[in-house]
Amino acid sequence: MRRAAALAGALWLVAAWPAAAELRVLASTTDLKSLVEAVGGGDVMVDSLVPAGADAEAFEPKLSDLARLRAATLIVRVGLGYDAWVDRLIRQAGDTRFFRGGAADVDASVGIPLLEVVGRGLEAQQSGHAHGAANPHYWLDPANADTITAMIAAGIGRVAPALAARVAANRLRFLTALAARTRDWQTRLAPYEGAAVIAYHSSWPYFARRFRLNIVGVIEPKPGIAPSPAHLARLVAAARDVRPRAVLHEPFEPVETARLVATRTGAPLVVLAPSVGSVSGTGDYIALLEHNVAALARALASAE
Ligand SMILES: [Zn+2]
Known part of the structure; x- marks a missing residue:
């Protein structure tokens, strides 16, 4: 019996970790997981710490995440x-390979032209929200996938040099397909160039810059801080002059507030996906952008 159990255990292990995959990559988010899959192909097993549909900015790792x-x-x-x-988790693991600058560490933000850059002052440290030195939602501009995948490919090249050539070929194929899709997305949103929109959370500056939308207001006074009635009143009053054409809402934010702003400003509420898997039909990076472009184009067309 014991031999049978051991055999079953061994078979389970084989099923969980296919021999073909040489490299195990852990991404913090589903967006980075999808981009690792795009460049790693069948050579890489990748998992994300934050599950699909969860808010990465409010995530707390469990003991199993350390394992x-x-x-x-x-x-x-x-x-x-x-x-x-992730930094706290790495300190707990105590493995120097994962430390900043270590061979097994990839910070995908390195090399991204950042928006909403603020000083690393006391205020940024104390405010307790997830936007530190700059706005971190940079993956929502498809052009930034070029830099992100370059960082991932370099990281894979450091820990598994034998995979470098295949990863470079996968990356080129992915970026070529993404560039074609980006041209299509730009064409579909071109009729709404400069459209004023209000966002619940400041997730969209990179997306808005790429697709030429004008974010005229954010419902949260600071990232992660719920608005006061006075802040909402000011926002709605200011919106009268700019006539917003959509209120951008994310699945895990409180919908009542966004709905109130939509009703008061007369702009349609549109649910956008901030991350891969946060809305159904956004199973990978390209599907994420496709969903957001399609949802936005529908809302902006209806508001004309
Ligand atoms: Zn954020």
Whole structure:
């Protein structure tokens, strides 16, 4: 019986970790997981610490996440304070390979032209929200996937040099497909160039810059801080002059507040996906952008 159980256990292990995959990568978010899959192909097993549909900015790692980190060969994180809990996890694991600048550490924000950059002052430290040195939602501009995948490919190249050539070929194929899709997304949103929109959370500056939308107001006074009635009243009053054409809402934010702003401003509420898997039909990075472009184009067309 014991031999049978051991055999079953061994078979389970084989099923969980296919021999074909040489490298285990742990990404902090589903977005980075999808981009690792795009460049790693069948050579890489990748998992994300934050489950699909959960808010990465409010995530707290569990003890089992420490075990997942210890079993990984490479960690890929968003950086900029967005997933600061990765640093705590790495300190707990105590493995110097994962330390900043270590061979097994990839901070995907390195090399991204940042928006909403603030000083690393006392205020930024104390405010307790997830936007530290700059706005961290940079993956929502598809052009930034070029830099992100370059960082991932370099990381894989450091820990598994034998995979470098295949990863470079996968990356080129992915970026070529993404560039074609980006041209299509730009064409579909071109009729709404300069459209004024209000967002619940400041997730969209990179997306808005790429697709030429004008974010005229944010419902949260600071990232992660719920608005006061006075802040909402000011926002709605200011919106009268700019005539917003959509209120951007994310699945895990309180919908009542966004709905109130939509009703008061006469703009339609549109649910956008901030991350891969946060809305159904956003199973990978390209599907995420496709969902957001399609939902936005529908809302803006209806508001004309
Ligand atoms: Zn945020």
